[in-house]
Amino acid sequence: MYESFGAVVDGSRVEFRLFFPDNAVDPSQYVRGGLPHIREIRVRGDFQSALGGRDWDFASALVMRREPHPSGWLYRAEIDGLAEGYYQYKYFVTFENETTRWCSDPSTRYGGSDEHENAAFVIGGNFTRVRPLARPLPLKELVLYELMIDDFTADYRGALAPVDAVAAKLDYLEQLGVNAVAFMPWTSWPGGGFSWGYDPVQFFAVEYRYVHDPATPADKLFKLKSLINALHERNIHVIMDGVFNHVSAGVDPNHGFPYFWLYMNPADSPYIGPFERGGFFEEFDYRNGCVNQFIRDVCLYWLESFGVDGIRFDYTLGFFRRGSPELGISKLVADLKDALAERGRPEVALILEHLTDNRYQAIDDTNRICAGACWFDPFMFEAQRSAGAGVVDGRTLRVLNASLDFAPGKGPVTYIENHDHSAIVHEAGGRHRWFKTQPAAITLLTSPGTPMIHNGQEFGEDYWLPHEGPGRVQPRPLRWASRAPGSGDFAGERLYDVYRQLIRLRRDHPALRSANFFPYPFNHPDGYGAFPETGVVVYHRWDEQERFIIAVNYSDFDRWVDIPFPTNGPWQDLLSGETVTVAGWRLDNYRVPSNWGAIFFQRV
Template sequence: MPDIFELLPLNKLGAREDKQTSGKINFGLFLPGVSEEGEYELFVRVIHEKDQFLQDIPPMDFEMEHSMDLDYGDYWSATIDIEVKDKLKPYSAWGTPGKYVYRYCLKSPKKQEFIDWIIDPFAREFGVGKLSAFTLGYEHYVWNKNELEWKIPFINDIVLYELMVSEFADDIKGTIAHLDYLADLGINCIELMPLSNVEKRVDWGFAPIGYFGVDDRFGNRKDMQELIDKAHQKGIAVIVDSVYAHTSHLFPYYHVYNELGYSLDENPFMGPFAENWDDMDPRLNTDFNHKFTRDFFLTVNNHWLDYYHVDGFRYDYVPGYWLEDSENGYTKLVRDTYRLVNEKKGSSDHWQRFFEEESVNLIQCAEYLPCPTEVLEKTYSNCAWQNRTLDAARETAENPGKLTELGSLFGLIGYQPEIQNNGDKLKKTALQYLENHDHSRFICTFGTVACDNELLREGDRTFWYRMQPYLIGLLTAKGIPMLWQGQEFGENYCLPQEGWGRVLLYRPVRWEYFYTSEGRSLVNLVRKLVKLRRNNPQFSRGDHYFYNDYALYQSRNIMMFSRTYNGVFSLVALNFGAQEQVVNFKFPFNGNYREELHGQDNLKGVSAGKDVQLNIPGNYGRIWTLET
C-alpha cells in the first residue's frame, strides 16, 4: 500500500497575484483556533516598498474573511485591488508595479492593542526584517532548456562545498559569479547555509520566521532560481540547509499564540517534546506530533524541490524532531520526501534529475551528531553530517597518539554502504570534513595570532603546511569530502565556542588570501586532489583499508591506507610529523606504481609481498597507484 502524505494547498496560502485581473492580490493564512467566533479580526497591512520609510505614507489595512478548512481549521483570506487612484499622496508608489511589503495584524477581544508584526508563514518573498512581500507584475523565471537534461551526481561521487551566501560573495548574484571558480576547483555539489527569512541582516539563519522563499538580504526568488539553473549547467548540484526543529520567537505559530496566552496544548504547531538548549524557550520547538506541522514541512520540501529545483537538503539538528520509536518526526519527513520524489519517475519534466538507472539520487543529509550511523540505518537519509573525523583530526594535531582513530574514521568504520528500508534499496555514506560553519578554522589548531579580543582571534597562516597531510587524507578518504568556504586557500577565522558572537559577527571570505604564497600552495594542492578524486573512482567508490600497525607506522606519525575499485589499487601514505620518514610497505600486486601528487617517486618493477622502502616527506604525503 502506498504511503499517505499530504501537502498544504499553497494555491490558497500566502500572497498570490491574480494573473487574470491586473492589480488583484489574493491572501490566505491558516490560524487554527483563531476564529470569528472568538470575535477576532484579522487585517493585512500593505505598502509599496518605496514608500515604507516615508513618514507621511502609512500602510493600507484590508480586513480578511474567516472560513473553515476541512483539514486544517480556521482559514483567513482577502482579495485586494491595488489601484493608482487609491494612493494617499501624489508621490506615493502605490498602484505601480514592483515590490510591496505586508504583514498581518490581529485584533483580539482579550487585548487592548492589536497583535502587530505577524509575518506570513507562507510568503514567497520577504522585505526587511519582519515584513513579508509580493511583487506586482511578477515575471516568472525562464529555465535554461538544458535543465531537463541535468542529472544529480551519484551520492558517492560528490565533492561538497559548504558556503554562506552573504559571507561567500555578498549575495546570490555574487555567488553566481563564483560558480566558474567552484566548477574549476572540481566541486560538483554546494550546500547553502540557511536561506530562510530571519529578522536580522547579519545572522547564520538558524532561527527562521519564513520558509517558502529566500531572505531579502541574499536576493529574491528569481535570483535563487538563476543560481541553481546556472549551477546545474556547470555540473554542480545544490542542497539547502533546512532548519525544521526550532524557529524564532517571531514565527507566527509561536508569536500569535504566545501573545494570545494560549497554552502549549492549544498551539497547533509548536511543542515541548524535543531536546532543548538551556537558553532556548521550549515553546520554540516545532512539534511533529501535529499533523499541521508535518504537512507544513513536507510542503516546504516539495516547494524547494519543485519551484527552485534544489537537489536535496541538509537537515539541521535532527535530534530536535527525531521522535524515538515514532513515525511522526524526522523519520516520516525524509521517507515522505523520498516517496514524493519517487512518484515523479517517468515524467518528462525537471523531476527526472533524480533518476539515473535504478537510483533515486535525492540528497538527504542528516545532522544527527549523537549517532550518525543510527540515523542512516533507521531512516531514508542517504548521508550524514558527522563531527567525529573533525574531532579526531583536531585531537591528532595536538596529540599524535590519536592518529589511529583518525585512520579508522577516514575509512568510515561502522557505516553500512547500503541499507534496505521498506523495500527501497538506498546507498549510504557520511560527510568527511575538517572544517564547517560550527567550528574554528582547522589552521587555528596549530597556533593563533595574538589578539586581546576573542571575537577577532585568527589562526596563524604561517602554519599552512601542517594542513597538507590532513587535506590529502580528507580528499582520498571514504565518504563525501566537504570543504567550508575559503578552506582551500587557508581562511583562518577562529570561532567562539559559545555566545552571540558566533552567529552575529560577519566573517566574509577573504579572497585576497587566494593570491598569497600560503593560499596558492594550498589551493594548488586541493585542486590536484579534487581532480584526482573525480577522475579515479577508487577514491570515491572504492574499498578502504587502513594499515593499522602502530610500531611500523603510527608511532612515527605515519598513516597508511589503500583505496581499491575494479582492480585499481592506490596507496595513500601520509606523514603528520615534521621530519621525512622512510618506511617499509608490502604492495599486494606486482607492477609499476605511479606517484600521483608529483610523479617524482614512481616505483618500477614492484614485487607483491616484498618490502619496498617508501620516502614520505614531512607534513605531506604520497599517493601511489598501480599502473594497468
C-alpha cells in the same frame, strides 16, 4: 498545502490566504494545541495608497473573511490593479479579548526590508523556471563546498545583491573542481542583520538582504533561481540547509514566527511546543500533524520551485524520537522520499546533522531514519588533532574508514572544518603552519564518504571560533584580495593547488569514492595502519578497476617507510607523478616527505 497559502499573485491580482488548523474539523491536525480565538484580521501594507487609501492605514485595510477548509479554516482577501513593484504587508489581528497584534505571514515568499519582519509580494519583474541538472549524481559522487553567502561575497560584492555576487564566482568554483554547493541557510531570519540563518522565522521566504538590489526590486526570487540555473548549467548540485527543529518565535508579540503570535494565547499554537531535545530557540511540536505537513510542504516547495538537489537537515537530534518512525525527522524523510520517487527524483540528497553525544551513534540513527547521509564530526575532530600535534593512532583508522557501519546506499559527509568550528589552519597552529593541514586534505579526498570543503578552507582562511555561546555567530569574510589564488599569497596559492589536484583525483577515480578501506580495526603486520612512532598512516583503497595505496606523513620530519602493496609491478604516485616498481609486494625505505604523502595508483 501550505505552498498554496500566503500572498498568491496572478498578474496584477493578489489573493491573501491564511490557514489555521482545527482538530475538530480534522483530528489529524494536532493532539496538543487549540484555536487562535480571532475576531478579525486586516491586511495592512504599503500597497494601500495605490488603491486609494493610506499605506498601513487601519480604516482602509482589507478585512479578511473566514471560510471553511478541509483541515480547519482559511482567511482570504483580494486586491487588484497594482503596478509592478515590491510590496510589504502584515496581518493586523484583533483577538476575541480585544487585544491586537501585528503578525507576519507564515507562508510569505518574500521577507521584509527592515527589522519589522514584514511579509511581502511582487508584481511583475523577471521570471525564470529552474532547469534541472542534466546529469544528477548520487551523493557519494559529489565533492561539497559549504558556502555562507554573506561571508563568501563580503570582500568583493560592492553594490551587488549577495546571490548575484555568488554567481560572479562560479568560474572559480568550477575551476576548483567541486560539483556541489552546500549553502548555509538562505531562508529569512529576524531583524535583517547578519546571521548564519539558524534562527528562521519565514520558511518559504529568501532572506531579503541576500536578494535585494535597489535597481531591480521585483527580481528577488528571480535572482536565486538564476543562480541555481547557472550552477546547474555547470552540473554543480545545489544543497540547501533546512532548519526544521526550531523557530525564532521572539519575545515581542509583533515580531517572530507568525504561527506563534497569530494565536491569542501563543501557548495554544499547535505548531510550537516541546518535542525532543531543544535548547535552540522554540521547538516545533512534531506530535502534531499540522507541523509535519507544514515542514513537508516547505521542503517540497524548495525542491520543486527552486530545483534544489538536496537538503541538509540541521540539528535533527532535536526532532528524532528513536523507535517512533511515524514522528519527526523519520516521518519527514519517509514522506519526502515517497514524494521524490513519485516525481522521478530518487537521487535527491537527504543529509542529517545529527549531533549525538557519542557521534558514532549518529550512524545507527541515520540508518534508522533512512536518510542518505549524516555529517561525520569524528573525521574533523581527528583531523584537527593530528594537524595540531602531528600524531596518529588507532582512532585515525576508525575515522578514515568513515563508511563503516552505514547501511548500503548511505554514508558520511566528511570534512576537516565546517561553519561551526575554527578553521583547521588555526587548529594547526596558525597560518604560518598552513602546511600542517596538507595530510588532512589528502586523507579527506582519498577516504570513503562524501567530502566537504568549507568556504575559504581551500586557501587557508584561519578564523577562530569559541566552542559555544552567542559569540560563535560572527562574520568571517573570505579575504579574496589578500589570500585567495591570484593574490600572490604563498600559503593561499599552495593550498589551492593542493585542493584542486586532490579534488580532480577523486573525481577521476571511482575507487576513491568507494566504501572499500583496509586496514581496520588494527594495524596489519604487512605494514598497513596508523603508526604513532612515525606519524605515518598507510591504507588501501580499491574497486573492480583500480587499486590505491596511500601513505600520509603527519610529522614534521621526512620518514623512510616500508610500504606494502597488494601486487607487484609499476605503480604511479599521482601526487608527484613518479612511477615506482614494486617487487616482493613492498617498496622498501621509501621517503614520504613531512606533512605530505603519496597516492600510489595501479589499474587492475
